[in-house]
Amino acid sequence: MNSAFTREINSILSDFSQERGNLIPILQHVQEKFGYLPEEAIQAIADFLHVSSSTVYSVSTFYTQFKLTPLGEEVVKICRGTACHVRGGPTLQRDIERRLSIKPGETTKDMKYSLETVACVGACALAPVMIVNNRVYGKMTPKKVAELFNGKN
Amino acid sequence: MAKIKTSKLSAGQRTVFLCHGTGCVSNEAFAIRKAFEKSIERLQLTDIKVDFTGCHGFCEQGPIVFVQPEGIFYAHVSLDDVEEIVYSHFRDNKPLERLMYKDPSSSEIVPYFKDINFYKKQRHIVLRNCGRINPERIEDYIATDGYQALQKVLFSMTPHQVIDEVKISGLRGRGGAGFPTATKWQFCHDAPSDKKYLICNADEGDPGAFMDRSMMEGDPHSVIEGMAIAAYATGATEGYIYIRAEYPLAVNRTKFAIKEAEERGFLGKNILGSDFSLKIHIKEGAGAFVCGEETALIASIEGRRGMPSSRPPFPTQSGLWGKPTNINNVKTLATVPLIILHGGKSYSQTGTEKNRGTSIFALTGKINCMGLVEVPMGTKLADIIFDIGGGIPNGKKLKAVQTGGPSGGCLPANMINLPVEYEAFANAGSIMGSGGMVVMDEDTCMVDVARFFISFTQSESCGKCVPCRLGTKQMLNILENICQGRGNITDIDLLQNLAQSIKVSSLCGLGQTAPNPVLTTLSYFRDEYEEHINDRRCRAAVCTGLVTYSIIAEKCPGCGLCIRECPVQAVTSSGKKKPVILDQSKCTKCGACFNICRLGAIAVK
Ligand SMILES: Cc1cc2nc3c(=O)[nH]c(=O)nc-3n(C[C@H](O)[C@H](O)[C@H](O)COP(=O)(O)O)c2cc1C
Ligand code: FES
Numbered sequence: 001m002n003s004a005f006t007r008e009i010n011s012i013l014s015d016f017s018q019e020r021g022n023l024i025p026i027l028q029h030v031q032e033k034f035g036y037l038p039e040e041a042i043q044a045i046a047d048f049l050h051v052s053s054s055t056v057y058s059v060s061t062f063y064t065q066f067k068l069t070p071l072g073e074e075v076v077k078i079c080r081g082t083a084c085h086v087r088g089g090p091t092l093q094r095d096i097e098r099r100l101s102i103k104p105g106e107t108t109k110d111m112k113y114s115l116e117t118v119a120c121v122g123a124c125a126l127a128p129v130m131i132v133n134n135r136v137y138g139k140m141t142p143k144k145v146a147e148l149f150n151g152k153n
Numbered sequence: 154m155a156k157i158k159t160s161k162l163s164a165g166q167r168t169v170f171l172c173h174g175t176g177c178v179s180n181e182a183f184a185i186r187k188a189f190e191k192s193i194e195r196l197q198l199t200d201i202k203v204d205f206t207g208c209h210g211f212c213e214q215g216p217i218v219f220v221q222p223e224g225i226f227y228a229h230v231s232l233d234d235v236e237e238i239v240y241s242h243f244r245d246n247k248p249l250e251r252l253m254y255k256d257p258s259s260s261e262i263v264p265y266f267k268d269i270n271f272y273k274k275q276r277h278i279v280l281r282n283c284g285r286i287n288p289e290r291i292e293d294y295i296a297t298d299g300y301q302a303l304q305k306v307l308f309s310m311t312p313h314q315v316i317d318e319v320k321i322s323g324l325r326g327r328g329g330a331g332f333p334t335a336t337k338w339q340f341c342h343d344a345p346s347d348k349k350y351l352i353c354n355a356d357e358g359d360p361g362a363f364m365d366r367s368m369m370e371g372d373p374h375s376v377i378e379g380m381a382i383a384a385y386a387t388g389a390t391e392g393y394i395y396i397r398a399e400y401p402l403a404v405n406r407t408k409f410a411i412k413e414a415e416e417r418g419f420l421g422k423n424i425l426g427s428d429f430s431l432k433i434h435i436k437e438g439a440g441a442f443v444c445g446e447e448t449a450l451i452a453s454i455e456g457r458r459g460m461p462s463s464r465p466p467f468p469t470q471s472g473l474w475g476k477p478t479n480i481n482n483v484k485t486l487a488t489v490p491l492i493i494l495h496g497g498k499s500y501s502q503t504g505t506e507k508n509r510g511t512s513i514f515a516l517t518g519k520i521n522c523m524g525l526v527e528v529p530m531g532t533k534l535a536d537i538i539f540d541i542g543g544g545i546p547n548g549k550k551l552k553a554v555q556t557g558g559p560s561g562g563c564l565p566a567n568m569i570n571l572p573v574e575y576e577a578f579a580n581a582g583s584i585m586g587s588g589g590m591v592v593m594d595e596d597t598c599m600v601d602v603a604r605f606f607i608s609f610t611q612s613e614s615c616g617k618c619v620p621c622r623l624g625t626k627q628m629l630n631i632l633e634n635i636c637q638g639r640g641n642i643t644d645i646d647l648l649q650n651l652a653q654s655i656k657v658s659s660l661c662g663l664g665q666t667a668p669n670p671v672l673t674t675l676s677y678f679r680d681e682y683e684e685h686i687n688d689r690r691c692r693a694a695v696c697t698g699l700v701t702y703s704i705i706a707e708k709c710p711g712c713g714l715c716i717r718e719c720p721v722q723a724v725t726s727s728g729k730k731k732p733v734i735l736d737q738s739k740c741t742k743c744g745a746c747f748n749i750c751r752l753g754a755i756a757v758k
Contacts, residue, residue, distance in 0.1 A: 025436070098741070126179065126215075134401070138176070
């Protein structure tokens, strides 16, 4: 473990008291910093909270927010909520899967894109909705998807 | 006793309000506000103020710009429109017709907010401040009688009197089950303990709903004041707001509001000089639907996997860290200050015998006007869908209304005279839920909807109990087979049996209600299941395994509109003015060509 990394982790941990209730907020901060939960971080958190690393691991794998592997530069999330579903969400998802040649939960080999699904972002009146790096794009059509991706590549 | 300094809302001053809810913000509302500020400054229109509000609830029309005091409502405003509005409306005093709201049914221009059907037929009680005040300025909330109820409670009421007032109001929990709020508070109040907790459930897991998000974004102080009152009544001294991480804007506004309230002495030690203290923390969810369930939510705050535990003991006896804990939904808590301020009796005048007050829905799906809707309990579904929602777009017919999210059911079009009441919905096989209302038209396949919900609950099942973990998986397999044209007629009975056993034997509400979407579609739309199985046909053309698109040569003049629309180049030209050609091997059945063709030259089977 290099020392810069250790310093980063310690700086996050120093904002918290060593209570079990802080586990999820700590994981959220670590993920925010690194984009995922590095294995070394899991051990450091476990030591800090005096729990086993398997405890930290079991919590990390329960919640869909937490990732154990790095994500691509652009994280594309497709809403799979009900409002989006009845307004063309599945077509949107197939379109994007085809474009990126990956399925939800996967990252392209060049680490450019990751694809995920999300259960509603509360912008249901703009269905179908997708999110690219936290920016919400509403009322998506095959044409708008093409513009979005072709403009980028 | 400390007196709250009140100020008046800047009445009279001409103000351009930008809606800064999630929907509008996703369409550059921040940048549009900046552009207004710049443009107004450049023209030196010094008497005009630029401000913002939380969600107006009419997100689909966003970005929304609202001019006061004249009450003019602009819809779909883009960055490029700002100059034109400023010049026309403010410099020349000619409100800009081009950007005014257009009624979808009559196509008429409606300049004033107060005349818009979507709002006119609602009754905003709990949503009274959303879209009307700046949620990041506590003075605005105070100017609308904010924190007066808290003051009243702290200095002139005992916890018993508070609970009694809520009892008189008849308020029932808005988190889904409709449990009487006063009874829950009484349980928590009566539980002996040195420490008690209060939790505001802002997890809003129902996919397709955004009531709680709008509340937290548009009027966070109502929720905070409601929490303080609930804490006083139950004896809690520490509170948590458990809010979805998918709602970053709501999280930030709420954090800010807590800070403002602490600075003003509405939260913290010895609130307003009384001997009552309350500390409120925010906990962000981490993306697990089941954490909306109260015992799972508690496990999550404690830093564990969000798995439900069996009740009793109920959280009011043994909740967070084993201490008595009162959990209420965002909307329940936001209603409380009103009840205290105007009396439980006054609140109970709205609604019906067993269902007092109003209910808030997120109206979405195949409907003209999508958005947040607050109506008195007892309002008919038809009034919500047709009068407020403006009916179904593109001349299509209503097929079903889905309420209650994955725990609810699909009510068929012939039941739209049902009143909005907990019992009426339950008798029809659905639930009120916390407010999701998704409208479905002829283009929605009900078997696919059932499959969709089961796939949701199956992936969100925490895995603790067998019926829910394995039962939903089996149901999903069967439904997928039916949707792909591999169904067997005996599957219908099998589904029914499975559904019944999952319902009675699951540990928590997730499993117990998961079969509802299947059971309601089976009872109201059985013919669609039979069609999928017997005729290998999906009448809504949704189940891709059962659908083929083709070109009707006689009707196609080869205009090429569909060629440009097709995302996979499956449609190609065969020469000028000749019908286009559709390559079945490339077609992904997305329906883009079908939707764009105005000549009816594309057939779907
Ligand atoms: C699977 C499941 C998900 C739930 N999700 C929510 C939710 O997102 N928000 C909510 O307020 N209540 C939710 N509930 C209900 C809560 O368990 C609880 O009853 C409610 O928060 C109590 O508040 P109330 O008395 O104000 O209704 C859920 C229940 C179940 C079984
Ligand atoms: S259902 Fe997609 S944003 Fe809510």
